[in-house]
Amino acid sequence: QVVSVKKALDGSIAPDTKVEVRGWVRTRRDSKAGISFVNVTDGSTFDPIQVVAPNTLPNYEKEVLHLTAGASVVCRGTLVKSQGKGQSFEVQAEEVKVLGFVDDPDTYPIQPKQHTLEFLREVAHLRPRTNTFGAITRVRHVAAQAVHRFFHEEGFFWVNTPIITASDAEGAGQMFRVSTLDAVNPPRTDGGKIDWGKDFFGKEAYLTVSGQLNVEAYCLALSKVYTFGPTFRAENSNTTRHLAEFWMIEPELAFADLNEDANLAERFLKYVFKAVLNECGPDMKFFEERQQKGVIERMEKFINSSFERIDYTDAIEILKKAKKKFDYAPEWGNDLQTEHERYLTEEHVGRPVVVMNYPEKIKAFYMRLNEDGRTVAAMDVLAPGIGEIIGGSQREERLDMLDKRMVQFGLKPEHYQWYRDLRRYGSVPHAGFGLGFERLIVYMCGLQNIRDAIPYPRVPGSAQF
Ligand code: ATP
Ligand code: MG
Numbered sequence: 483q484v485v486s487v488k489k490a491l492d493g494s495i496a497p498d499t500k501v502e503v504r505g506w507v508r509t510r511r512d513s514k515a516g517i518s519f520v521n522v523t524d525g526s527t528f529d530p531i532q533v534v535a536p537n538t539l540p541n542y543e544k545e546v547l548h549l550t551a552g553a554s555v556v557c558r559g560t561l562v563k564s565q566g567k568g569q570s571f572e573v574q575a576e577e578v579k580v581l582g583f584v585d586d587p588d589t590y591p592i593q594p595k596q597h598t599l600e601f602l603r604e605v606a607h608l609r610p611r612t613n614t615f616g617a618i619t620r621v622r623h624v625a626a627q628a629v630h631r632f633f634h635e636e637g638f639f640w641v642n643t644p645i646i647t648a649s650d651a652e653g654a655g656q657m658f659r660v661s662t663l664d665a666v667n668p669p670r671t672d673g674g675k676i677d678w679g680k681d682f683f684g685k686e687a688y689l690t691v692s693g694q695l696n697v698e699a700y701c702l703a704l705s706k707v708y709t710f711g712p713t714f715r716a717e718n719s720n721t722t723r724h725l726a727e728f729w730m731i732e733p734e735l736a737f738a739d740l741n742e743d744a745n746l747a748e749r750f751l752k753y754v755f756k757a758v759l760n761e762c763g764p765d766m767k768f769f770e771e772r773q774q775k776g777v778i779e780r781m782e783k784f785i786n787s788s789f790e791r792i793d794y795t796d797a798i799e800i801l802k803k804a805k806k807k808f809d810y811a812p813e814w815g816n817d818l819q820t821e822h823e824r825y826l827t828e829e830h831v832g833r834p835v836v837v838m839n840y841p842e843k844i845k846a847f848y849m850r851l852n853e854d855g856r857t858v859a860a861m862d863v864l865a866p867g868i869g870e871i872i873g874g875s876q877r878e879e880r881l882d883m884l885d886k887r888m889v890q891f892g893l894k895p896e897h898y899q900w901y902r903d904l905r906r907y908g909s910v911p912h913a914g915f916g917l918g919f920e921r922l923i924v925y926m927c928g929l930q931n932i933r934d935a936i937p938y939p940r941v942p943g944s945a946q947f
């Protein structure tokens with residue numbers, strides 16, 4: 483019976499069953515009595531399983547004694563209750579077949595010790611073999627599944643929005659341009675001028691910076707929809723919070739205002755956190771011990787508290803009255819800085835905060851103008867320990883107002899005919915938000931740098947493969 487390490491360890495298989503476990507060696511220890519203890523992991527769960535290999539195995543001297551971290555093995559034997567503390571089950575091996583040795587253990591970068599995350603970024607193809615990246619990968623998977631399950635249970639449909647798009651102003655200046663190689667005159671690299679071709683079949687095209695405008699069209703037909711896919715921004719600064727390629731979750735809700743949008747964001751975050759705490763126990767315990775003390779408690783507190791809602795204008799007053807000295811003085815009309823956001827959520831209320839109704843000048847053209855004429859129905863969800871994790875808004879559903887705001891932002895309404903149509907044919911109030919999936923991973927795993935929250939980080943100067 484072939485079993486995963488997870489299954490072998492979880493008690494669901496009766497002791498004394500014959501099993502086959504396949505995986506990679508983490509450590510090997512040899513006893514004087516002629517027995518080797520080989521810890522094998524297959525990534526299915528945090529802990530490795532101990533394989534007990536006696537010197538009566540025919541390949542004991544020639545192979546088992548040469549196993550090093552990273553070697554791949556197939557072990558057959560009997561699953562038994564383990565005597566060692568902290569271990570539930572082990573395999574008494576009758577056969578240890580080596581599929582692949584590590585050809586130079588001295589240069590194999592993943593040693594059985596704690597590596598720095600900086601170092602591991604240099605070996606992106608091997609870092610999944612570490613405890614840390616195994617755990618991050620499993621958390622990422624469970625969180626992604628929970629995202630889909632949440633929306634499914636709430637009656638949302640998943641809509642795949644395009645990756646190749648026309649310029650849509652949001653984040654203009656942060657867009658990657660797409661070009662086609664000219665097949666007739668392929669680019670020359672022999673010192674001649676490189677011709678990078680003709681854009682997207684003769685038209686300008688860019689990688690998406692947000693699926694929102696597209697998802698709005700589906701919202702105004704299917705009522706509740708979301709997109710969850712890769713998003714690209716040419717972030718030219720090196721920060722610990724920005725990637726050039728990240729995954730964004732963008733729900734859109736029809737017949738809804740900003741308050742309902744905030745309710746949705748709150749239910750959503752709590753749902754995903756709960757799923758990860760329930761399903762990733764050993765991984766979360768590892769993050770708690772090795773990455774950041776208090777991450778589990780932080781998530782539990784998050785789940786059990788109701789979000790505080792603060793008007794932007796009140797937030798500015800709170801910040802102005804604060805005893806704290808900020809690098810940037812808070813001023814009505816300016817966006818909140820991360821230091822302001824963290825003060826509000828961590829020091830002022832001590833739980834998540836939704837800041838609502840920002841000055842219209844600093845927010846996007848599609849956000850709904852409030853009755854006061856100087857703020858829009860925009861919100862940011864701030865989490866203790868990180869600041870903004872969600873940005874959202876009620877969208878401007880009135881055509882005349884939308885046109886006015888486009889012109890004000892220097893955009894040409896005629897470039898947005900399809901988007902304007904949505905306001906011409908059965909317009910309804912609607913709202914939505916955007917959440918960077920990796921920001922959520924950073925938060926849950928207690929990471930310091932967003933580059934560790936995605937398998938292959940894309941940032942200026944990163945390894946490209
Ligand atoms: P920030 O102020 O942090 O740059 P933003 O206001 O530019 O974020 P939005 O346009 O509001 O971001 O996008 C919605 C969400 O997408 C953000 O709340 C954040 O979670 C995430 N996000 C934005 N840019 C990035 C990025 N470069 N890498 C990873 N996540 C991002
Ligand atoms: Mg930004």
Ligand code: MG
Nearest residue numbers: 817862870873
């Ligand atoms: Mg922001």
Ligand code: MG
Nearest residue numbers: 862870872873
């Ligand atoms: Mg934002």
